[in-house]
Amino acid sequence: MSFHPPMEYAPTRFHKSERELAEPGGGFTYTPENQAKFDANVKRYPADQRKSAILYALYLAQNQQGYLTAAAMRHVAQQIGCTAAEVEDVVSYYTMFFTKPVGTYVLNVCRTLSCALRGAERVTEELIATLGIKPGETDPTGTFTLLEVECLGACDRAPVVMVNDDWHERLDPDQVRVLVDAIRARGRAAFSGCHLHKEKM
């Protein structure tokens, strides 16, 4: 018998955490191809160190559905053999994982010193004006997401804009406007890529 009045546990009004919970998402499993890729990758690490494959596993999930939901993180946890909390711990640390939907094309403008010295702030302003969204936002059609990122390791080709995984270098405001139009018209075919990359052709 207890003399305590009945207590409500974890009522929502006491929940003060500002932490945003991941979107639940529908049931998630890897496609057979991704499962095969994961199974091959995990062999690179000692058998008792499956957790080393976690970033790879998360990239696979993100590429499969565009961003990471709670269901996707649970699936990764199962693959790795760790808890879902451990997966979320990793996801929340690294900047290249998205927990919300992003546009088909993610424009990452480098904003660090060497790029800024060569006009990166003006490039960002041009993109804000052209796309009508601020850094961190996605346009209503879900085509473009604009992000400001830190040094991409290509400061000699400043300013640099990384579109998804492809680099675009030595851009000025006029050129980014042209690039956005070209992506609108031709999609991925408009990507120009890293200049070193092209020399090998």
Add this chain to the structure above:
Amino acid sequence: MAYEPSLTKYVGEPNSYTLDFYLKHQRGYEGLRKALTVKPDDIIEQVKASGLRGRGGAGFPTGMKWQFVLKETPKPRYICCNADESEPGTFKDHVLMERNPHLLIEGCAISCYAIGAKVAYIYIRGEFHHVQEILEAEIEKAYRAGYLGRNVLGGGFDCDVYVHRGAGAYEAGEETALIESLEGKRAQPRIKPPFPASAGLYQCPTAVNNVETLCNVPLIVLNGPEWFVGIGPEKNGGPKLFCVSGHVKKPGVYEASMHTTLRELIYGHAGGMLDDRPLKAMIPGGSSVPLLLPDQLDTPVSFDHIQKAGSLLGSAGLIVLDDTVCMVWLAMNLLHFYRHESCGKCTPCREGCDWLFKLLARLEAGEGRSKDLDLLSGVSNNIIGKTLCAFGDAAATPVLSTMKLFRGEYEAHVREGRCTLPAGWRATHPTLVAH
């Protein structure tokens, strides 16, 4: 005497990245073949005799680092190649991996042999996706040609090289944070000791080496330590890559000896100042090191000379600043970086970087008070030396260095209530892009 490049001689050639090209023009894998004929300890001795110093930032002698790697243990040993390349102003490893990947692969194999490791992981930053594709394809070719895998070149030595992709974190470049990240955790530094040489990856003895460092190893084995010592000043031997960015006509990666001066890099290799404007200051070793002034232009770019001049060679990322650069803005720009990249483990760094950025943003917006200057140095000095890794010192340096050399600009911001040097290349509406 003209300098003969050995790391990047062929990077402009269309097929420089292929195995065939490497074998034909760069005496490819001869270093590995030669290494396998001597004892692993002899390789370590050669690298020690060459005086090779780490190219990742700290300039620590590589041979000594390898010697510390624990031998009396049943555990496996590992090489971790640091290809995180995230120090602002640094972009040299990218060129090596993309245009001369076999030099790195050979370097990894010889280093594994030297320390008794069977596996090397190349930890590459997530943004280098296109570089990774090339590197992995070339690794595959090296396996097929028998330079990697079981019984390398019939010498009874097994060696695997794997690329591990990061996912966006500057701190993953710090060696223990890199190991944590490789183990599938947040990239946060460990408490040292134990050092990676005794308990690194999976708590096994590990050597963490930069890409450029490992690329020098085949050259040392092939050409001998004397050749290496002969290039550059005493204790600063060997070929070196310099990354020149900012206000110069031809930004780029330039290979030279460490006899070269800052003046030769800026006005020679990089073609001089952009629009022929006057030079205001230089950051010689990536964003984390103190600034140098134009009267120091004749300093040779060696670890020791730059240190004597009051800065550090760091990652050899030379950022050139002309007279349009506001130093308060510069400190704000860099603290935005450090605030964003602080891993959050040590309180002085996590909280301090945020406050430094806020104070600098307020000054730059013209709302600073004169007390803020003392506050800036107070906060900076409470970060320096009070963190687990060198990130804290790196973050406070741009603030302390600009305040020391350009205090007048800080005072002018307070006095006039505005930025006193708004350059044409900066944002027209600073608030839109400030955060």
